[in-house]
Amino acid sequence: MKLKRFFTILLAMVVVTSVTHASDVTWRATTAYQANSNSGVAFKAMVERLSELSNGSFKLEVNSGGSLGFKNGDNFEVVGDGIVEVAETISGSLIGVDPIFGLLSLPFITSSPEDVLKIISLSFDMFAKVFESNDQKLIGWGSFPAVGIYAEHAAYDLKGIKGLKIRTYDAFGAQALRKLGAAPVQLPWGDVVSSLSSGVINAVLTSSEGGVVTNIWDLGMTDYSNLGYSTPITLLHISKESFENLSAVHKDAILSAGKRFTEANWEAAQQRVAINLETLEKHGIKIHQNIDPKLIVKTQELASSFAADWAKKVGPEGKGIADQFFNKN
Numbered sequence: 001m002k003l004k005r006f007f008t009i010l011l012a013m014v015v016v017t018s019v020t021h022a023s024d025v026t027w028r029a030t031t032a033y034q035a036n037s038n039s040g041v042a043f044k045a046m047v048e049r050l051s052e053l054s055n056g057s058f059k060l061e062v063n064s065g066g067s068l069g070f071k072n073g074d075n076f077e078v079v080g081d082g083i084v085e086v087a088e089t090i091s092g093s094l095i096g097v098d099p100i101f102g103l104l105s106l107p108f109i110t111s112s113p114e115d116v117l118k119i120i121s122l123s124f125d126m127f128a129k130v131f132e133s134n135d136q137k138l139i140g141w142g143s144f145p146a147v148g149i150y151a152e153h154a155a156y157d158l159k160g161i162k163g164l165k166i167r168t169y170d171a172f173g174a175q176a177l178r179k180l181g182a183a184p185v186q187l188p189w190g191d192v193v194s195s196l197s198s199g200v201i202n203a204v205l206t207s208s209e210g211g212v213v214t215n216i217w218d219l220g221m222t223d224y225s226n227l228g229y230s231t232p233i234t235l236l237h238i239s240k241e242s243f244e245n246l247s248a249v250h251k252d253a254i255l256s257a258g259k260r261f262t263e264a265n266w267e268a269a270q271q272r273v274a275i276n277l278e279t280l281e282k283h284g285i286k287i288h289q290n291i292d293p294k295l296i297v298k299t300q301e302l303a304s305s306f307a308a309d310w311a312k313k314v315g316p317e318g319k320g321i322a323d324q325f326f327n328k329n
Contacts, residue, residue, distance in 0.1 A: 025250055026059045027242065029086035031234075032072050035064040037209075038268035039088060039234070042142055045264035046257045053253035060086065060257075076237075080135050085242045088142060091233045092170060098130045099313045103321070104233040106310055107176035108303035111228030113270065116143055120233070122321045131237050139258025140236035142265035145273045147229040150211055150221040150285075151203035157292035160225070166203035167192055173205055173229070176302050180295075196220060205229060208276035217283040224280055225288040227299075236261055 033039035043062045050058045063084075070078055075087035076097055094101035103109070103123055110116045120141060128138040149155040151164060162181035168174045170186065177184040185201050189210075195201045196219045204210070204221065211217075211224060236258055243251060277287055291299075304326055311318040 023247060024057045024059075025054075025246065026061060027085035027238075027254075028068070029060055029062045029088070030066070030068045030070045030075060030078070030084050031062070031064055031088040032066045032070075032090070033064065033088070033234075035062075038144065038265055038272050039142055040064055041268040042261045042265035043088075046261040049257040049260040050253050053256055054250060058250050058253050076134070076136075079237055079239050082239050082241055085239045086236070087238075088234045088236050091235055094235070097134070099310070100126055100130060100318065102172075102310055102313075103307075103318070105170060105172055105230065106303065106306045107172055107229060108299040109307060109325070110231035110233065111146065111299075111303075113231075116231050116233070119321075119325055122324055126317060126321065127235065132240070135240045136237045137240050137243055138235060138237050139255055140262040140265075142234040142236065142262065143269045144232040144234075145207040145209045145269060145276060146226065146231045147205060147207045147210075148224055148226040149203055149205055149229075150216050150224050152220060152222055154223050154225055154286070154288050155203065156225040156227070156288040156290065157295050158298065161295075164203040165199075165201045166205055167195065167201045168205050172306065176229075176306070177205070179302060180298065193219060207232070208273060208280065211285070212276045212279050215283075217280070217285055221285065223286045223288060224277075225291070226277075227291060227295075234265075 029043065031039055031043065043064070047060050047062065050060055068084065070084070070087075072090045072093035075089040076094060078084050079087045091101050091104040095105070100123075104119065110119055124138070124141070131138040149161070149164070149166065151160070151166070153160060155161050155164060158181060161177070164177075164182040166177055166182050166184050167187045168177055168184045169189070174184040174186050185195070187195055187201070192201075192204055193214065196204070204216070208224065208226075211221070238254065243254065246254065281287055307322040307325070311322045
């Protein structure tokens with residue numbers, strides 16, 4: 001009798017172990033950004049939250065720096081097809097999917113942390129609908145330091161910007177800076193160093209982060225004008241099919257982990273700004289935070305104009321968001 005009971009208990013233990021093992025989940029995440037960036041900090045926090053809420057049964061393998069071979073432009077498709085379950089994607093790379101994603105790339109819309117929080121609160125649900133209709137779920141977002149101008153002189157007023165042969169990274173930037181009197185050249189990041197050396201450009205539109213990682217003080221740049229051109233925003237999205245196949249516990253865990261990613265990313269990004277500016281100053285870069293009032297008026301006019309054009313492409317929902325952002329309602 002005791003022997004029979006022993007085997008009954010042993011069998012029950014085997015069944016429980018098998019069930020527990022079967023319920024373990026491992027997902028893969030891809031991001032173009034390095035593990036030592038604020039993106040890496042956010043993913044680390046996300047992994048920890050997942051483990052905590054699932055008692056270690058939900059694991060996330062984070063592949064940073066594009067190590068899986070996927071670029072930002074690939075992420076929407078690879079997550080939609082279930083090749084990977086999670087991706088962090090820069091919003092500008094999604095404009096081809098739907099023009100609504102152009103909102104976060106418009107000039108002078110996300111100039112300050114307050115602007116970022118406001119525009120995300122207004123547009124997050126709209127973005128989420130697009131992901132839902134493409135078999136994905138939007139569960140979080142991230143950001144990088146705001147974008148300004150590196151040059152051989154101060155560029156915090158219209159006089160300083162006029163005539164600058166400045167590198168821009170998209171069509172929006174080229175249009176906006178041309179309207180401010182510059183002579184923009186649209187270039188990928190990989191061409192910046194050689195273009196500065198050859199004289200194709202003499203200024204660079206990028207963030208404090210971009211200047212630090214490239215040692216921009218060694219490239220002839222002496223001033224950084226914190227123009228608040230924009231704040232790069234990333235979106236954290238997951239496979240809807242993979243999500244639906246999760247247990248209730250794991251569903252709650254991944255949604256909570258997405259929120260934790262957002263919180264940790266935001267905290268790290270804000271800390272990064274101060275650290276970057278300190279680093280730039282240590283290497284002799286003059287920091288200009290106070291923008292000329294006449295330039296501020298001009299940038300606000302441009303922001304409103306670009307947003308109106310964007311809203312026409314998107315329709316009534318876009319117009320409603322633009323109106324709320326500019327307090328026209």
